[in-house]
Amino acid sequence: MPNPAVSYPSHQMATERSYYELLGVERDASDADIKRAFRKLAQQWHPDVNTETEAVERFKEINEAYQVLSDPKRRQVYDMVGKAGLGDMGGAGSPFGEGFGGFGDLFDAFFAGMGGNQPGARRNRRQSGSDLRYDLRISFDEAVRGIEKEIEFDLLDKCGTCAGSGATPGSVPQTCAACAGRGEVRSVRQTILGQMVNVTACTRCNGEGRVIDSPCRACKGDGRLSRRKKIRVTVPAGIDEGHQIRLSGEGEAGPRGGPTGNLYVAVHVTPHPLLRRDGTEIYFDLQLSIVQAALGTRLRIPTIEGDEDLEIRPGTQPGTEIRLRSRGVPHLRRSGVRGDLHVLAHVNVPTKLSKRQRQLLEELAAESGEVVLGAGFLDRMKDALE
């Protein structure tokens, strides 16, 4: 099967973190959770107050994630098919451009809960496992009808010996003494925007809040081991080239019990030899002779359901579109809704005629009182060129 599994090591995938990971919230986070997480991160990474070189990029990412997750419609699309599904709805705009959710959000981000340490909001910065990407090639028909596929790939999965903790069985990771398990060190400073709390990760425990004294031997304290994984992927009917299916929590395990990454199945669709697809619409170019167009005919045409007869009315003009309603591709998110099959009529004028065919056409011209070039025309042309 030409379905190579591609998984990227952590350092490469770092830039492809999911919107949920960027905001540090769970997939089922409420709107309030998302807003709170955004405010907190915006306070931390806003380029006006954070002079670290990565701040601009980080703030942009956080903002993009918030633009999508704070909008129920966009969030739903993102959940179903990932970033690709957002198309031009994606939130890659500038942090201060139209992408930003108005001055209100920016204001809120800076002044609400300023310097406050919201009770219970504190969480250790446990490193998440990487998101993984799997490239899946399917046929045109499979994309149209939907299909279930089994895929297999290698990944870093939870170590069975230590159950992912990274500590020797029987021992437990100890609370970091340097940060008292908080995983972060805070400093307060004055800026033009008022008092800002700067939060940096604890260097002793790398922000995890815990240190492991006796590491698990099987995984050398990482909490993960490489293994081959097999899962079934449901490809929904109507999926298209470039779409991604997001499988939450099916990616790489986080080190030392950190959150698991997601698996993104990138779908590639082999085109149909005769039918063209544009979203939910299907197009077929139908070739007719002038006689078929004039007199009407019945022809076999390919459709999603297989070949079938199509009646062409007498007097069909070049460029005529015959639209077969609801014979296109199922809509990905609106069940029961399908696009149309568009049959486009092309009328071909013959370039070569037998003697008899020419004679019949000349008779037709005479019948209609039309002046045409006579039978001897081609011969005369030849003579003139010689």
Ligand SMILES: [Zn+2]
């Ligand atoms: Zn282990």
Ligand SMILES: [Zn+2]
């Ligand atoms: Zn620490």
